Amino acid sequence: xxxxxxxxxxxxxxxxxxxxxxxxxxxxxxxxxxxxxxxxxxxxxxxxxxxxxxxxxxxxxxxxxxxxxxxxxxxxxxxxxxxxxxxxxxxxxxxxxxxxxxxxxxxxxxxxxxxxxxxxxxxxxxxxxxxxxxxxxxxxxxxxxxxxxxxxxxxxxxxxxxxxxxxxxxxxxxxxxxxxxxxxxxxxxxxxxxxxxxxxxxxxxxxxxxxxxxxxxxxxxxxxxxxxxxxxxxxxxxxxxxxxxxxxxxxxxxxxxxxxxxxxxxxxxxxxxxxxxxxxxxxxxxxxxxxxxxxxxxxxxxxxxxxxxxxxxxxxx
Amino acid sequence: xxxxxxxxxxxxxxxxxxxxxxxxxxxxxxxxxxxxxxxxxxxxxxxxxxxxxxxxxxxxxxxxxxxxxxxxxxxxxxxxxxxxxxxxxxxxxxxxxxxxxxxxxxxxxxxxxxxxxxxxxxxxxxxxxxxxxxxxxxxxxxxxxxxxxxxxxxxxxxxxxxxxxxxxxxxxxxxxxxxxxxxxxxxxxxxxxxxxxxxxxxxxxxxxxxxxxxxxxxxxxxxxxxxxxxxxxxxxxxxxxxxxxxxxxxxxxxxxxxxxxxxxxxxxxxxxxxxxxxxxxxxxxxxxxxxxxxxxxxxxxxxxxxxxxxxxxxxxx
Amino acid sequence: xxxxxxxxxxxxxxxxxxxxxxxxxxxxxxxxxxxxxxxxxxxxxxxxxxxxxxxxxxxxxxxxxxxxxxxxxxxxxxxxxxxxxxxxxxxxxxxxxxxxxxxxxxxxxxxxxxxxxxxxxxxxxxxxxxxxxxxxxxxxxxxxxxxxxxxxxxxxxxxxxxxxxxxxxxxxxxxxxxxxxxxxxxxxxxxxxxxxxxxxxxxxxxxxxxxxxxxxxxxxxxxxxxxxxxxxxxxxxxxxxxxxxxxxxxxxxxxxxxxxxxxxxxxxxxxxxxxxxxxxxxxxxxxxxxxxxxxxxxxxxxxxxxxxxxxxxxxxx
Numbered sequence: 001x002x003x004x005x006x007x008x009x010x011x012x013x014x015x016x017x018x019x020x021x022x023x024x025x026x027x028x029x030x031x032x033x034x035x036x037x038x039x040x041x042x043x044x045x046x047x048x049x050x051x052x053x054x055x056x057x058x059x060x061x062x063x064x065x066x067x068x069x070x071x072x073x074x075x076x077x078x079x080x081x082x083x084x085x086x087x088x089x090x091x092x093x094x095x096x097x098x099x100x101x102x103x104x105x106x107x108x109x110x111x112x113x114x115x116x117x118x119x120x121x122x123x124x125x126x127x128x129x130x131x132x133x134x135x136x137x138x139x140x141x142x143x144x145x146x147x148x149x150x151x152x153x154x155x156x157x158x159x160x161x162x163x164x165x166x167x168x169x170x171x172x173x174x175x176x177x178x179x180x181x182x183x184x185x186x187x188x189x190x191x192x193x194x195x196x197x198x199x200x201x202x203x204x205x206x207x208x209x210x211x212x213x214x215x216x217x218x219x220x221x222x223x224x225x226x227x228x229x230x231x232x233x234x235x236x237x238x239x240x241x242x243x244x245x246x247x248x249x250x251x252x253x254x255x256x257x258x259x260x261x262x263x264x265x266x267x268x269x270x271x272x273x274x275x276x277x278x279x280x281x282x283x284x285x286x287x288x289x290x291x292x293x294x295x296x297x298x299x300x301x302x303x304x305x306x307x308x309x310x311x312x313x314x315x316x317x
Numbered sequence: 318x319x320x321x322x323x324x325x326x327x328x329x330x331x332x333x334x335x336x337x338x339x340x341x342x343x344x345x346x347x348x349x350x351x352x353x354x355x356x357x358x359x360x361x362x363x364x365x366x367x368x369x370x371x372x373x374x375x376x377x378x379x380x381x382x383x384x385x386x387x388x389x390x391x392x393x394x395x396x397x398x399x400x401x402x403x404x405x406x407x408x409x410x411x412x413x414x415x416x417x418x419x420x421x422x423x424x425x426x427x428x429x430x431x432x433x434x435x436x437x438x439x440x441x442x443x444x445x446x447x448x449x450x451x452x453x454x455x456x457x458x459x460x461x462x463x464x465x466x467x468x469x470x471x472x473x474x475x476x477x478x479x480x481x482x483x484x485x486x487x488x489x490x491x492x493x494x495x496x497x498x499x500x501x502x503x504x505x506x507x508x509x510x511x512x513x514x515x516x517x518x519x520x521x522x523x524x525x526x527x528x529x530x531x532x533x534x535x536x537x538x539x540x541x542x543x544x545x546x547x548x549x550x551x552x553x554x555x556x557x558x559x560x561x562x563x564x565x566x567x568x569x570x571x572x573x574x575x576x577x578x579x580x581x582x583x584x585x586x587x588x589x590x591x592x593x594x595x596x597x598x599x600x601x602x603x604x605x606x607x608x609x610x611x612x613x614x615x616x617x618x619x620x621x622x623x624x625x626x627x628x629x630x631x632x633x634x
Numbered sequence: 635x636x637x638x639x640x641x642x643x644x645x646x647x648x649x650x651x652x653x654x655x656x657x658x659x660x661x662x663x664x665x666x667x668x669x670x671x672x673x674x675x676x677x678x679x680x681x682x683x684x685x686x687x688x689x690x691x692x693x694x695x696x697x698x699x700x701x702x703x704x705x706x707x708x709x710x711x712x713x714x715x716x717x718x719x720x721x722x723x724x725x726x727x728x729x730x731x732x733x734x735x736x737x738x739x740x741x742x743x744x745x746x747x748x749x750x751x752x753x754x755x756x757x758x759x760x761x762x763x764x765x766x767x768x769x770x771x772x773x774x775x776x777x778x779x780x781x782x783x784x785x786x787x788x789x790x791x792x793x794x795x796x797x798x799x800x801x802x803x804x805x806x807x808x809x810x811x812x813x814x815x816x817x818x819x820x821x822x823x824x825x826x827x828x829x830x831x832x833x834x835x836x837x838x839x840x841x842x843x844x845x846x847x848x849x850x851x852x853x854x855x856x857x858x859x860x861x862x863x864x865x866x867x868x869x870x871x872x873x874x875x876x877x878x879x880x881x882x883x884x885x886x887x888x889x890x891x892x893x894x895x896x897x898x899x900x901x902x903x904x905x906x907x908x909x910x911x912x913x914x915x916x917x918x919x920x921x922x923x924x925x926x927x928x929x930x931x932x933x934x935x936x937x938x939x940x941x942x943x944x945x946x947x948x949x950x951x
Contacts, residue, residue: 094427114447150482166465168465171463174541183537261862264596280898429746449764469799488798503796521860565877581895624950628949632949
């Protein structure tokens with residue numbers, strides 16, 4: 001679609017007429033010249049100035065910050081317009097056209113399995129009954145998918161992975177704008193999930209696809225049961241998440257972060273390499289210093305938390 | 318079944334002989350003259366006085382409060398008797414008789430899907446592989462059911478809904494009485510789940526059916542992954558539950574309540590419209606005043622919680 | 635495989651040559667003379683002295699404690715060697731040989747169900763669509779398995795059980811050693827799950843199989859939705875776990891323990907009979923005295939927790 005068609009669809013007034021071909025939406029940081037981005041939260045103004053987006057949905061107030069070579073699409077509600085626009089780029093939920101899936105040598109597809117169009121499964125895999133492998137999914141070699149796993153379209157899983165039963169890879173991230181009347185408008189989650197090699201995921205775990213780009217699970221990651229990973233999280237190599245951990249959107253765990261049972265993050269933050277979060281720890285801010293141990297909610301160093309519990313216990317005396 | 322047959326089945330001594338036709342069980346508040354209710358917890362005595370139930374299982378001690386036009390069924394263990402009685406009214410888990418399902422125009426039913434007897438699915442829906450749509454389920458138009466979703470019998474889902482993979486709608490509420498010997502007797506959950514229009518449910522979420530009547534999810538509600546909603550909860554329009562929230566039984570969320578990640582409620586309480594519960598907040602009492610922000614466990618106003626954390630931090634000095 | 639072959643496989647230097655037939659791995663406590671055990675953590679040294687294992691993977695430092703009749707297999711990394719060894723004894727994920735399953739009288743197997751080799755299902759059961767019953771699974775009489783449940787190989791379920799949709803029984807416990815280079819080596823979970831009679835499990839719950847021996851769910855247990863039970867937990871008769879409870883590995887709940895919503899345990903501990911853990915309680919140590927009520931994290935007696943909350947509230951004044 002051209003930028004002009006895009007503008008017309010969203011009912012935006014614009015002095016520009018443009019036949020630039022628009023291929024999708026993206027963040028200010030990652031957008032290319034054929035993509036459209038948005039800015040509503042002033043916190044991200046610094047990203048606007050450096051964006052390579054072809055056009056940006058932006059309020060009148062911030063429009064003067066839009067860089068040259070980027071077209072300002074002025075609207076009082078950039079985020080809401082983004083939500084409406086996201087539908088334009090949403091692929092089909094199920095493809096009926098496309099190539100039959102490619103299944104590698106020595107791979108077993110058990111009964112009651114669905115494998116979608118254009119999907120590729122490597123060698124020596126086992127895809128067990130009730131698994132759903134959507135369209136355009138790529139799975140490496142020697143990977144084992146247990147029963148009733150769902151892999152949404154466009155996701156990729158590496159070699160030597162084990163995905164336990166009932167786990168969902170690629171469900172939509174929890175994203176929506178709202179109208180003045182309080183109606184929620186879905187932000188279609190047009191990204192995917194990319195899982196590295198030698199990853200094991202427990203049962204009944206949920207990993208959401210990205211709004212844009214990818215939710216990423218690095219090599220060697222181990223994730224336990226009933227873990228919630230929201231959209232656009234990045235887990236670098238060797239991270240360990242134990243049972244019932246919850247990661248909010250856009251959490252980045254650097255290498256070898258360990259999170260104890262029921263611990264969680266608030267999202268839009270990073271955790272330094274080799275950090276340990278104790279069970280129930282609640283991370284609300286970026287942790288920059290590596291190799292430390294944290295606990296509690298609000299979060300503090302684990303040794304401080306232990307000391308604090310001692311002080312709190314004294315209140316009883 | 319007649320009231321007399323009911324009395325005989327439960328081995329209750331009664332002076333009444335009655336051929337009133339009994340159609341089911343219900344709460345004191347909602348029971349009609351063809352239904353039987355119960356009272357064990359004195360806390361609900363005020364509801365007994367106003368009940369329209371045809372008969373009530375009640376202890377000798379409280380029997381004098383049973384209103385006229387309502388028959389007292391006296392037993393030392395009303396709740397246990399209710400549990401035994403609930404089995405009498407439990408429908409078949411799977412129907413073998415009944416009409417073939419009605420599938421609307423332009424609706425896609427993918428392979429490996431089961432749709433039960435007497436179920437009706439609207440137009441332009443997609444029911445993806447591995448979904449189980451039980452008997453007498455009603456689904457509106459334009460609704461998308463992702464793979465491996467289970468919808469139990471008698472539940473209804475509105476128009477324009479999206480239900481992500483692995484989610485379960487209508488599993489039994491967690492209800493049982495116990496005998497003196499410590500055996501748990503199941504209270505058959507004979508109600509259902511009713512989901513409004515424009516609702517999106519994340520993946521691997523569980524919504525239990527009501528013991529009596531309905532667990533209700535209002536229009537426009539958004540629910541994230543791995544959320545637990547117990548029996549007889551009511552979520553009014555526009556509520557938002559983020560990842561891993563847990564609602565205990567008979568929680569009522571009024572319009573536009575927002576609950577942060579891993580927050581929870583203790584059940585049998587109400588939360589006023591436009592309330593926000595911060596992540597990890599634990600609600601143990603009704604919140605009557607609308608539009609406030611709460612946090613912590615025990616719960617307090619969010620600004621108080623922040624202040625408290627400051628005071629607690631001072632203990633370390 | 636002979637002990638000698640085992641030693642060769644793991645590249646262990648050993649003065650012993652032995653053609654003892656090795657049948658598997660086990661803990662120091664439970665190993666028999668045809669099994670191999672391991673000791674890395676000095677905390678368990680007392681178990682070494684009493685072991686009946688045929689051989690033990692052990693460090694040089696602790697080798698002198700290995701009892702007579704037990705062969706010391708000396709290695710600087712006993713736990714890592716155990717991990718490598720566990721793969722030797724892992725059964726096939728899916729059997730292609732074996733007897734066709736035995737299905738009892740009056741049992742209904744709905745469409746889209748898989749039942750594996752050598753499995754036995756009793757009378758009057760209903761196995762609903764999308765359920766996966768793996769190889770060598772034994773299910774008693776009158777048991778109801780809802781849709782999209784997965785039961786992994788070698789697990790057993792008793793009579794009169796109800797397993798709600800999406801629940802997973804027997805997924806791998808979360809176990810791995812790591813190499814010096816930080817690569818995680820899976821400890822194959824060669825045990826199973828054994829579920830007693832009259833057990834009800836909610837929807838989307840996960841129960842992991844044991845590393846060795848069995849994860850055990852006793853008779854009459856009631857488990858709610860989205861509960862996580864790690865490997866080698868033992869729940870004795872009559873325990874109740876409400877929504878989103880999490881049990882870490884090797885937790886033993888004695889009879890009639892009740893755990894409130896989102897409560898959890900740290901693993902490798904026991905909870906005395908008739909204990910109640912309030913919602914959100916976090917159990918980090920063994921509770922020896924029965925019939926008490928506990929709350930909080932760190933855990934304390936419930937009445938103390940209430941008092942403490944009062945004291946904490948005073949900090950605001």
